Amino acid sequence: MDLIAEAAAVRENAHAPYSNFKVGAAIRTSAGTVYVGCNVENVAYPEGTCAEAGAIAAMVAAGEREIAEVAVIAGSPDPVPPCGGCRQKLAEFGARDIPVTLATTAGQKRVTTVGELLPGAFSAHHMD
Ligand code: THU
Numbered sequence: 001m002d003l004i005a006e007a008a009a010v011r012e013n014a015h016a017p018y019s020n021f022k023v024g025a026a027i028r029t030s031a032g033t034v035y036v037g038c039n040v041e042n043v044a045y046p047e048g049t050c051a052e053a054g055a056i057a058a059m060v061a062a063g064e065r066e067i068a069e070v071a072v073i074a075g076s077p078d079p080v081p082p083c084g085g086c087r088q089k090l091a092e093f094g095a096r097d098i099p100v101t102l103a104t105t106a107g108q109k110r111v112t113t114v115g116e117l118l119p120g121a122f123s124a125h126h127m128d
Helices: 003-011 051-061 084-093
Strands: 023-029 034-038 067-074 099-104 109-113
Touching (some): 003 023, 003 051, 003 099, 051 084
Parallel strands (some): 067 099
Antiparallel strands (some): 023 034
C-alpha cells in the first residue's frame, strides 16, 4: 500500500465527533516501517490530538526516530497543511528536505517538505 493509501485507511478510524473533520497520517521511517495515526478529539476540546501526532507517537513508541516520508489526508476542498504544532513535531524527527504529501479524499495531492512547512524552525542548535 502506498503512504497515501495507508493514511486514508487509518483516517476511517478517526474520532472526530466535534469537528466532523477526519484526518489520517502515515509516516515511513528510514528503516522502511510505516506508522499511522488519526485525529482523536475529546469533549474537552483542547485535549484532542492530531493525526500526525498519533503517527509520531506510534513511531517513537516502537523505537524509531527517523522520518523519511509523510502523507496526510483529509476530506477538505484542497490539501490541508499540518497545524503549527504538528510542523514542529515533524521537524523534530524529519530532515528539512523529506517529502510531505498532503492529499484530499477526492484525489488532490500537494507535495511539500518539512523545511517548507516550517522555515526558520527552532532547533537544538539554538540552545548551543
Ligand atoms: N487536524 C489534524 O489531525 N491534522 C491536521 O493537519 C489538521 C487538523 C485535526 C485536529 C482536529 O481534530 C480537526 O482536525 C479539526 O481541526
